[in-house]
Amino acid sequence: MKILCLHGYGTGPDILRIQLSGLMRDADPSWEFHFLSGEVECPPAPGIGSTFPPPYYCWARSFDAGEIDAAHALIEEAIDEHGPFDGVLGFSQGAAISISFLLEHKTAYPDEPLPFRFAIFYSPTIPCAADEAYCQSVFGSLSSADQQRLRSGQDEKIAQLPDPVRSVTESFVKVIKGTRSITREPVSFFLDRPVDLVPCVLHPDVVPTRITLPSVHLRGKEDMPGLDDCGLLVESLCDPRTLKSIKHSFGHDIPRSGPEIKQILSAVEWVVAQSQLSIH
Structure with a gap:
């Protein structure tokens, strides 16, 4: 059993290895965990800089389609060089990147x-899109006035946008505000750009594709603001028939001991x- 593991924003493979130490300790010893690193340097996640030396990595800093595509390419390379893998495991941004990779792979190759x-x-x-055609389908018909509303980053102006831009952008903004202690960037950093560089959320109201793989979704009861709604959004992108959802008592971290x-x-x-019951 071989699992590809993707770390969170502002950390790296060695830190994720520590976060997963409890699971790895108790798991079947035949399971192999392969840790992949992002290539974009960024500030350390909260509490990391005082404990672990730099550099710190993420999969994307601006979350535009080009950056997400480059992150997907790293996964493809890992599969080619170190695969095949039975499963993929991601924490925080690593989870978001693996979700977007799976969705867009299934959309592009529905019969494979x-x-x-x-x-x-x-x-x-x-999860944000690497597919520029998808981003164009969401943002491409915005009027000049609506583009200004989008770039303002202001809640009251975003609320005036037509759907699906409104729902996609509101989902993004809620998470960006909740995780600012990680990214260190305000909403304007992501939205005050040319429209083709604005991050485009893979939203279940817009994306018809669903991840049909069996999936486990874990999040903390004390996680950052907005991430509970984000977890529910991600779950709705997956097949509910093969999905298991668990809430633990931690915050934005992974339990390493105890009954959890x-x-x-x-x-x-x-x-x-x-x-192992069926091939997806």
């Missing part, structure tokens, strides 16, 4: 099997067993 057989998403942030790690391991064993 996905390169993973199961997925584990810890505390996902918002047993619950998480049980969920991971469930998703592995589900993946």
